[in-house]
Ligand SMILES: *[C@@H]1O[C@H](CO)[C@@H](O)[C@H](O)[C@H]1NC(C)=O
Ligand SMILES: *[C@@H]1O[C@H](CO)[C@@H](O)[C@H](O)[C@H]1NC(C)=O
């Protein structure tokens with residue numbers, strides 16, 4: 001039985017226009033914004049030319065994770081071709097995990113909360129595909145793995161971005177790295193790809209990367225929530241990337257798990273209960289909401305992995321919601337500047353990559369150098385609000 005067009009569930013998923021996720025959750029948490037005595041950066045880590053050997057593995061073809069999976073339906077060969085190409089030009093290797101069809105779902109195999117006759121089955125199929133990917137992480141005993149969806153897109157500078165993200169993680173978390181795990185393994189989820197993220201309500205420490213050339217200006221973004229109001233009073237949201245301990249994320253375009261994280265997510269979302277789409281359920285875990293034990297999640301804002309929407313009729317976007325939306329959209333990639341997909345032909349032709357809007361901002365040039373290693377990426381630093389008190 002399909003959900004009625006008037007049911008709340010159906011209405012909720014009309015907005016879901018990618019494979020999994022893009023369920024627009026507007027975080028309702030607002031930070032108090034009384035004036036703060038703002039500290040000067042207490043730990044400025046900028047050391048130009050200094051390379052940290054622990055972080056060098058981020059340059060490898062699994063981005064310093066032990067493995068990368070991409071989830072997608074086998075028959076969406078168009079999406080597989082495109083993601084494989086984008087990965088290839090970025091120097092990334094992915095292994096595919098097949099998406100799940102609704103006729104493969106069995107009510108008796110579902111956790112408490114999911115009901116095939118009252119929920120949109122493709123939302124449950126999406127959850128199952130993510131659970132299958134987590135199973136693969138456990139079966140292979142990977143210490144860390146990045147899981148992406150087949151619409152994922154990223155900036156051509158992703159290796160520089162992730163190196164600085166890892167520095168942020170180490171600054172926020174003593175002992176985060178070891179020689180063979182550039183991000184460390186003492187966390188559950190790194191929610192690097194999604195539509196948005198939210199800083200934890202009690203967090204006072206955050207890492208800032210000011211004037212990040214890969215941060216799209218605010219008017220070009222589709223994010224919400226994010227850092228606390230107090231933080232953006234000091235560091236302009238427009239041009240800064242923030243890294244923090246997150247209590248929420250949205251959309252599962254790309255997230256990393258440790259072995260520990262994969263186990264906890266499976267325990268919570270398969271053994272226990274789940275009654276919402278998988279990305280919202282993961283947000284519950286990061287926030288410790290809805291009776292969940294809290295997972296340790298970190299996120300950048302804006303997110304580093306976004307989603308690509310191809311040009312043409314909108315119905316081709318999603319394998320969750322089938323509709324006949326013939327409205328035409330222009331190809332675009334959300335929340336990134338130098339999209340690997342939008343630049344694919346330029347990169348193959350040996351031309352320098354462009355900002356997707358072919359425009360520059362004071363912190364972000366219109367064009368990348370041909371050799372990405374010549375593109376300077378700024379160093380960030382840790383800020384602790386309490387230092388100034
Ligand atoms: C990349 O680096 C990570 C972290 O050191 C490592 O676990 C992984 O095996 C490396 N991947 C490849 C393909 O070398
Ligand atoms: C699923 O929903 C239907 C309709 O409300 C109900 O009859 C059925 O008992 C539910 N199944 C489970 C397993 O909750």
Ligand SMILES: *[C@@H]1O[C@H](CO)[C@@H](O)[C@H](O)[C@H]1NC(C)=O
Nearest residue numbers: 172173174175176177178186
């Ligand atoms: C860092 O690791 C060392 C060695 O494992 C340990 O002794 C120390 O307590 C750790 N520090 C923190 C802050 O976790």
Ligand SMILES: *[C@@H]1O[C@H](CO)[C@@H](O)[C@H](O)[C@H]1NC(C)=O
Nearest residue numbers: 200201202203247287288294
């Ligand atoms: C935030 O701090 C308050 C007050 O100490 C505490 O009650 C609450 O549980 C904390 N929330 C989280 C998510 O840690």
